[in-house]
Amino acid sequence: MELITLAYLVSGVLFILALRGLSSPETSRQGNLYGMVGMAIAVGVTLIALLINNALDPVTIVLILVGIAAGGTIGTVVARKVSMTAMPQLVAAFHSLVGMAACMVAIGALYAPRAFHIDNGLDGIKLQSIIELALGCAIGAITFTGSVIAFAKLNGNMSGAPIILPARHLLNIALGVGIVVLIGIMIATDGRASWAFWGIFALALILGITLIIPIGGADMPVVVSMLNSYSGWAAAALGFTLENIALIITGALVGSSGAILSYIMCKAMNRNFFSVIMGGFGGDTAAVAGGKVEARPVKTGSAEDAAFIMKNASKVIIVPGYGMAVAQAQHALREMADKLKEEGVEVKYAIHPVAGRMPGHMNVLLAEANVPYDEVFELEDINSEFATADVAFVIGANDVTNPAAKTDPTSAIYGMPILDVEKARTVLFVKRGMAAGYAGVENELFFRDNTMMLFADAKKMVEGIVKGL
């Protein structure tokens, strides 16, 4: 028994090393390997323990094999086929599965308390385990439906606009109170009231939906990180029930990982975490844009103009945003950068923390397009370089470059750290139209003398520039 616990500890430590490896691209692949070994140890040891306890009869073996084979096949196929632009929705889908798996394990423990050593000897369940199971199931269910909504919003099955239900805060509070009452009933009946457990499950599923639908599409980096965190806490709650060290350690790691990512995302938008999860942001874009219809002159240019300007530059900084992902322009962009480098131009990439729909989204797309990662810089590392750049090439980004965040205290994005593209000698803006950014704020950069707007689909424009070089 001690050996088994020790093995779980080893697997927990390997998971820590898996995350540790991600501190640099060179060590990251090694880290991923540690993670796989840790998982193999955890699964192997569990099976050995079950074998020792004579719990592996033929029916059970078939159940487990079919489950793992089916899941493993689906996971493998999806992981091979998914495109890198679809990574945010894939991660959301994975979160939902962790949430549902947690619910299923909690249900399993409720119906077979002896197998989990949590029975109180009187046909009931230990008090502590009831609370853990109920919490694990509730958080798991919220993670599940919340992630399904996030998936639908990211995948375009559902509009990214916030959906505001009447009295939504009251509704959420009522659902929360209902869950607490049902947990109370579970405790009072020593876990025999299985209907109360299904009630918790059902209310938490609804709560997951009502919590996420009011949150707008571009706040999804925060939501995806937050759900990441939830899935960790659900796992940790069940780790206590199972008295499994690997699960407890992993739950704590994933829980804090998601929480830190949410924090980083909120800080990068200068938004309060609670204001993000309360939702409603980004819904009044139309109203704001409608109020300011005065036509101000902007300088527009063609692909040839842009090619000419960049060819004669000595330093170009590329600022990608979600629009690049939508247009799948990353490959064309790298081609453009290659051509520029052939002309002797220095090319760098500047990434805002909330560019795209999930943390690190732009980095993955650029990596996919074979952009060397040492040419890609984070905001604080490159911001001072815009002053020495001849061209800032903004492709599919908007709000993260808006100087109003620094100068206009009345702006919705005031205080948000931005990329100082306006300090570059020339700013080239690839955009489909004059629409305001997600925050509904007009970008005064468009009207400056040193800005040239390149109105087109990002990919077509970049391909045009490549031809012109």
Added chain:
Amino acid sequence: METVFHFAIFVLAIFVGYYVVWSVTPALHTPLMAVTNAISSVIIVGALIAAASQAAGPAGADINTWIAKGAGAIASALAAVNIFGGFMVTRRMLAMYKKKEKKIEGGAH
């Protein structure tokens, strides 16, 4: 005592997580999310135990045991999607972050 011991591990692991995750380079935040998905699927150990649950009496499995076994099998499948999918997609992403041979740049200098 046992519970306090587990709780201590939990609290310490949160601290470890805090420092380890802050040291993750922002460029790898997407792989971080994918790999945390994969490792949190270690919940499969609970799924296996549920799938292997046995009836207490000699009368064979009752309905409750079958519910537990079914839930366990479903949970195993869901967790397996994440384990295989999560680690493989992470590997696919990390492979793209390999140091590139700089043919193009070499030609320019």
